[in-house]
Amino acid sequence: MLRLVIKKEFLTALRDIRLQVSGGILIILMLTAVFVGRQGQKQIQEERAKAQSVMYDKWLNQGNKHPHSAAHYGQFAFKPKPVLSFLDIGLDNYTGISVFLEAHKQNEILFSAAQDSNGMTRFGEMTAALILQVLLPLLIIFLTFNIFSKEREEGTLKLIHAQGLSMRQLFIGKVWGTYLMVLLIFLPTILLAYLLLDQQSASLDSGVTTKFLWLTSGYTIYFLVFVLLCVLISAFAKNSGFSLLTLLGIWITSCIILPKATSNLADKVYPTPSQFEFKKTIKNKVKKGIDGHNPSDVRLASLKKEVLDEYNVETIEELPVNWSGIAMQAGEEYTDQVYDAEFTKVENIFNLQNRLSEWVGFINPFLAVRHLSMALAGTDFHHHVAFAKAAENYRRGFVKKMNKDMEVNHKPGIAYGDYNVGGEMWSSIKPFNYTLPSTGSILSSQWRSIAALAFWLAGLLMLSFIYAPKISKL
């Protein structure tokens, strides 16, 4: 009997001209978003990989110079464009794509797409994620708003009941029939998206298939949640008009109002310092000391005393090593310490904001799937921070190496311009290589979103189980 209902629901939906048109438009949009997105991702990734390689070549071929000059000559780190970002652009348009790495400074990651675009970027791009998270639920609403009320209004509900089908069986049949229709749109297009992945994708992210599967699973659960919610509301709505209004209200609230409100609330509850404040704090703390009572000149004098004591000499000139190299590395390390402390503070604030938004996933499944989708696509805040940290670690590594070489090899008494190193030293610094976070780390950071989706699914299944038999037949 259940099969009959599923087949009937599927067939009637398939033959509905309004759904043929809206479903067709959605498939075209989805295919366009997937193809264009994938082409864009490939192109951007190739550009960034090429830029990374060109800049590294420049580093290798910078000629002979003093290691500290090389540390200022610097390098660039380009953020790889995550493979699955073609499905969900996430924050990618608003976060920078490259950072200049040099001695003494933690530069900003610059050149976000939004920076180079007009105001239209703020309206969001037509990505697969937008279609799946926002537009497909709208189609589900049109598929389901009168799924019960129309039957009630037209009397077929009575006839179905008279044939001996229980309301629970009918409910399950309608949910599966609608869900199959949704999967008919979703699965082929997402499968096609997977087929578009190539060798380059696997080399950029070895976990891409696992992430893709999780992403697909996340969306299939989200759609089931939405179908259950819509069918349940339709089953208890007084009439089709009321049902449509209620469902559209829920859609607007969950997809438009609540995400904005949540973001505003998070910003209000956990305010972030401006970039200017952040930099000013670091500058002050480096100058005056982390506790404010340990200024740079005092720290330098103390270091000098320590080094002179260590080598048992009276003056810098008597040292067997290069004092400037030691002092600069110590300065780097102190700045790093200050930077890490301040960066962690800001990161914690952003984490608290994100966590708040993730918790709101328990009252809004849209937010749950949005966070999960962005994370698996590699375009969320955590990925941006992971890249920023990797780039900063790389900077520290090569600057330290330059300072060490200076300390050990640039003997006192030799003029700055007279000590140079070359290709061998530059090639000892390996190119910047950023590995995207693993699926495991993404899933563990997204446990709230996964739990929220599971909560919604379990809750709605339970409500359906309890209330489906109580659906009125009249």
Place this chain on the structure above:
Amino acid sequence: MLEAINLSKKYGEHKALIGLNLSVAPGEVFCLLGANGAGKTTTINLFMSFIKPTAGYIKVNDLEVNAQPQDTKKHLAYIPENLNLYSNLTGLENLQFFAGLGGEKPDKPSAEQLLQSVGLQSDAIHKRVAQYSKGMRQKVGIAIAKAKQADNLLLDEPTSGLDPQASNDFAQLLRDMGQNNVAILMATHDLFRAKESGTHIGIMKAGRLIHSLNSDEVTLTELEHLYLETMKSVSDVEISY
């Protein structure tokens, strides 16, 4: 066999049905007459367990409807007043769907034969129901009821809006089903069809069954007179059997 024993239904303070007692034996066609709001549809809805009674019992083949609503459905076929069916499906698909729910899914040739047997033109069978007239939809409804092969049939104003020919065909079908030992309970406004098709006639008013008579006992004119008199009387109704 259909039985109502002291059956009552209240909607808030409104008494839709008061102490109804009736029984329809196999082969009988019991026609319930009455104005709108008399309680005819409420009676049918109670037998179908679309609603629950406030008091009393309903039995279908000795099974109590409230205690075993799903089991009693196996013994009941039903045709509502406005049978809209699924407009995106053909008549054949509608029949196969509903008959399938009833546990009797006929194959394509049998379903086509069944639809033709209730008078649906063969060229209409494969057309979508959106193109059907009310009479055609009602014929599909009859086919659905017949396909179920239930021994009890409940009809709620089945002939309202049908043209005379379709209405006549319908009456013939009822007679045929009655002859096949099906117990039929029909709510209707149509005195002529009630007299013609029914073996028993009940006249309801304000939730009460006022008269219950054998259709052979009265002529159409007498029935019409009795009906109008019953509708006129305001109070002190006398229940006659």
